[in-house]
Every structure is written in structure tokens, then in C-alpha cells.
Amino acid sequence: MDTSFPYCDQFGPFKVIHLYEPSLPLKAALVVDNVALGPAIGGIRMAEDVTTEECFRLARAMTYKNAAAGLPHGGGKAVIWADPKMPPQRKQEVVRAFAQGLRNEESYVFAPDMGMDEQCMAWIRDEVGRVVGLPSELGGIPLDELGATGWGLSHAVEVIAGECGFPVAGARFVVQGFGAVGKHAARFLGDKGAVLVGASDSRGAIRNEQGLDVARLIALKQQGGSVVDYPDASAISADELIEIQCELWIPAARPDVINRANVGRLNTRAVIQGANIPCTPEAEALLHRRGVLCLPDFIGNAGGVICASMEYHGATQATAFEAIEEKILRNTEQMLAIMKAQSLLPRQAAESLAQTRLQRAMAYRRYSLFSTAPHFL
């Protein structure tokens, strides 16, 4: 096997680019997976322990997510090897250099992921344009500030809870990672009467079976604190979060956090994947065998990119939020229908949904993964 192309299959990746500038330093990678549907949209992740393999897996998740959501966009993702909590001036230099390094990569539309926010997107806009998730002052729909992904997840939960046979009101849930996705998912689920019984961030984890006050936790995070500063809860180890008895367990941070080593300790009826690729395929199969319904990332967490795509095409915030609700309800229901009709795992059913659309688009092209037409990208 040729090891220079370790990730290739029929869907991509179309391009893998490494960026390096020693004076900053800047180390980054961009994977443009598949642009048969249009220019790739996918977030930029800043973390010290990212890998090119993680970037490829995240880019593939975007290819499926954008296809399943019916967006005119392919999938891509970028990673920057750096501490997202570095001083703001330094972060600005790194992000601006990253944008400059990719200024001619028109097959990729920049967007936010972990460690990035509206401010970072504004710097990119200032350098090269071609960016979504902008502050509203620059005509954007600030998807992280508004909680576009949490909004979508809360609608997927309605369908999943119905399928599992429990009401959302009163359902106990746990959120791992209290950032843009996790905190807003908690807020929208709290509005439906669900009860947050455990939460974590990069500094630790807490639990309270009587319920955590979501608004108070969000205020704490906004002031720069951690969930561990919340007073009315027991501090637990990050690892213990997985054992809390609940109806919904929501990973909203890093990849592969549910894996062969810990999946047996999950004590939930459903896993709602707010994060991208939070479960290994083996863990998903084990959960399915145990009757725990696992909603795949690219079906449930598509709210952010639906919002991003609609911003790119000039829609308003209200229209974007309506589209998120409609698309996520529909996709979750369709995925369950395929899963039951064909006796598949949830992810297999979801992939079948996405791949059908992708294959149709690819069949229209001279080259399967991209188009050569002027202005196609």
C-alpha cells in the first residue's frame, strides 16, 4: 500500500495541505475532503494535541454532514497546533497568518470549531474574506454566541426521546464540554424541562442529581470560570462523568471520548453526539447491542453548519434557525426509519442517507470529487 495516501477512499480527501511558518510559529493542516456539492465548509480547530488524522476524520464528518443536510457545500476541516488560550495578541497573529497561508484555497470556506470564535472569524475576514460565523456587526449570524448547534441538538433529542419512550421534560442529562455546543444544548434542553445532572470542562467535572442551574453555570463560564467553581455540586473526576445515571449523555468536546475502555460504564438511554467523532466505531456497535441509541454527530450537530451555510448565502438568523429545526427533525426521523427498515446501526443508516446524495452529485462531474467549471467554487 502507498503510505503517502493513507486516508483515501472513493469520497476523498481531495486535498491535504500542511502549513508551516517558523517565525510565529504556525503549524496547521487543511483537509478538503470532497467538493462535489460545492466549496467545502468546516471549522478550524485550535488545540495543542490535534493531528492530521483527526483533521481528515473531521473533514469526512463534514462531507457527510453537509450532504445529509442538503447544503450546496462539500466537507473540509482545518487544525492549528496551538494553545487556544494563548494571549489574544498572539492568537491574532497566528490566526491571521493561517488565513494568509490559505488565501488562494478557494475550495475552502473558513468557519469556527473548538478554540475559535466570532472574533477569530473577523480576523480571517479582514485578511481574506470567504468566512462564516462572523460577528453580527460584520453581517454574520454568530452561530456560537446564539447556540445554533445546541438548538439543532435539542430538536434531535425530541425525536430520540420519543423513540426511546421517555419525555424530554424531566429527562436527566449530562454534558461533557461546556463550550459553544455544550452550554447552549444545556440551555435549550433546560427550556424543555430536562434536568442537567452532570457537566465538565477542561478543568474538571461536577454532578448534582437534583439538577444544576444552567443559567448560573453559563454565567460562570462567561466570567472566565470553570464548572468546578459552581458551588452547589459535588466535584468529581472527568472520568466519573461517564457513570452518572441519566437518560441523555451528550459529549461536546474532543474525539473518541467514548471508547472500548469506558463504554461499559455509560449509564444512559441515549448518546447525543454534540461533538464530532466522540465515539469510536467499536463503542457505537457495543452501545447498539446494549440497546442504547446513539445519534451520530453529523445528523444531530449539523445546526452550526446549516447556520453557516445560510449566512454565506445571505439568509437571516430567523430563517436559519427555522431551517435547522426542520432539517434536523427530518434527518433524525429518516435515519431512524432507514435503521429500522434495514436493521443497520444508526451510523450506517446515517451514512447511507449522506452517501446517496453525495454519489448523485459526484455522478454529474467529470472528476468525481470536484468540478472544473468557472465559479463552481
Ligand SMILES: NC(=O)C1=CN([C@@H]2O[C@H](COP(=O)(O)OP(=O)(O)OC[C@H]3O[C@@H](n4cnc5c(N)ncnc54)[C@H](OP(=O)(O)O)[C@@H]3O)[C@@H](O)[C@H]2O)C=CC1
Ligand atoms: N461550534 C459548533 O457549532 C459546532 C461544534 N461541533 C463540535 O462540538 C465540539 C465542541 O465544540 P465547541 O463547543 O464549538 O468548542 P468550544 O471550544 O466552544 O468548547 C469546548 C468545550 O470543551 C471543553 N473541553 C476541552 N477539552 C475537554 C476535555 N478533555 N474534557 C471535557 N471538556 C473539555 C472546553 O473547556 P474550557 O471551557 O475549560 O475551555 C469547552 O468548555 C467539537 O467536537 C466540535 O467539533 C460540532 C458542530 C458544530
Ligand SMILES: O=C(O)CCC(=O)C(=O)O
Ligand atoms: O461551525 C461551523 O460553522 C462549521 C461547522 C463545523 O465545523 C462542524 O459542524 O463541525
